[in-house]
Amino acid sequence: MSFPADEPLLFTPLPLGALAASAMLSMADVVFLSKLPASTLSRLWRNELWLDRVSGATLQQLVAVVPGLSEYVTRRSYGSRLGNVLRECDEAGLDISNGPIGALLTDGRSAQHVATALAAASSMMRLDSHAAVSNLARCWGVSQDLALDALFSAEPHGLVADMAPLVERGLQVIDILDGGSNSLHTTVGYGILVHKLTKLTGAVPADTSPDARERNSAFAYRSGTIGVLLRSGDIDAxxxxxxxxxxxxxxxxxxxxxxxxxYADMPQSPDFSLPARGGLHNTEAEMSKDIASSNEAYLHYLVTSAIPILLEHDRLFGAATGEIARQLRHRLERAVSDRRVEAAISTLLTSMP
Structure with missing residues (x-):
């Protein structure tokens, strides 16, 4: 297995002297600008692993005077973790596609999330169910989901060249957990796995029921349902x-x-409690995008389930900017093919403030 095309930036350590030279600075220049002792810099100057040895105070002074150094420190920090996770995936038998990883990083999306998603994949391949759901749970969120969607997507955009082994192990992890516990991370991680496998394969890989009496079963039922809507466009669902x-x-x-x-408007409380009040600005902005771009089954879910629930919590949801209503009217103007969806949108619009 090889690493992404931008491996030198991500994984190859560079001496402090090389980084300074790229900014046209000599060691004498850095000594003068940073006021650090020459003896301190001389120990770091030609050492490729200088970042592992430098003190926090010295690093702050160097970052202040060497252009581009802060970016190198950041990339080396997450690049080291990403490199380790890629090696774990390789050892676990996963063939990781370099192109999609490079695209995610080039696009400015978080390498931290890519590494966490790949850590979940390597854990699944080892049938380490605890580590798998723990990593997946840390991918809960609209920004984190970009990396997770890439993990559970087929080529050419997916992170994994051959999805079959990962799907097989994912199904085995589902069986091992058998619904999991009601803890926050197990519930969310298990639900994410149910959702992604449903969306990928078209079949809910677990026994879920609307008669949920526990948090974990409620979350898993919703996860499977949303996967079905996104995969099949089944309005009946x-x-x-x-x-x-x-x-x-x-x-x-x-x-x-x-x-x-x-959508990061409320914290992920361990007991799944919710504050009585709280702004829903992120939810409104992201839901407006979903209304504009989603298939009609998911649109039907938004207008019959999601938005009504949000309006129950905050009667003025969507009223401040009017963007939710504007996007709904725009979908009607573009012509909705299913009359049930058209009727549901019209009904919601008449009830919104």
């Missing part, structure tokens, strides 16, 4: 989910927690 919300208070609470924590 959205109708069934909305009906389930009407019948189950726990599902309604889970829906609100899932939306607001995913």
């Amino acid at each position: 959205s109708i069934a989910y909305a009906h389930s919300l009407d019948q189950n208070v726990l599902l309604r609470r889970n829906e609100l927690w899932s939306l607001t924590s995913y």
Whole structure:
């Protein structure tokens, strides 16, 4: 296995002297500008592993005078972890595609999230269910999901060249956990795995039920349902989910927690509690994008389940900017093919403040 095309920037350590030279600075220049002792710099100047040996105070003074040094420190920090995770994936038998990793990093998306997603993959391959769900749970969020979607996508955009081994191990982890516990990380990690495998394969890989009585089962049921909507565009599945919300208070609470924590408007509380109040600005902005771009089954879910739940929590949700209503009207103007979706949008618009 080889590393991404930008490996030198990510993985190859450079001497402090080389970094200074790229900024047209000699050691004498750095001594003068930083006021550091020449003896201190001489120990670091030609050492490729100088970053492992430098003190925090010295590093601060160097960053202040050597252009580009802070970026190198950042890239070396996450590059070291990413390199270790890539080696773990290789040892676990995963063939990682270099192109998509490079694209994610070049696009400015977080290398930290890419590393966490790949750590989850290597854990699944080892059937380490605890590590798998622990890493997956740290990928809960709209920005983190970019890396996770790349992990669970087929080529040419997926991180894994051959998805079959990862899917097989993922299904085995689902069986090992068998729903998992009600702890925050197990519940979220297990639910994410159910969702991603459903979205990838088209089949919910676990026994989920709308008659959920525990947080973990409620989260897993929602995860599988959203996967079905995104994969198959089945509006009947959205109708069934909305009906389930009407019948189950726990599902309604889970829906609100899932939306607001995913969009980082509310914290991921260990007991899944929710503050009585809190702005939903991130949720509104991201949901507006979803309304504009989603398939009609997911759009139906938004207007019959997600937005009504958010309006119950905050009656003025979407009213400040009007963007939610504007995007809904725009979808109607573009012509919705299914009359059930058209009717649901019209009904919601009349009820919004």
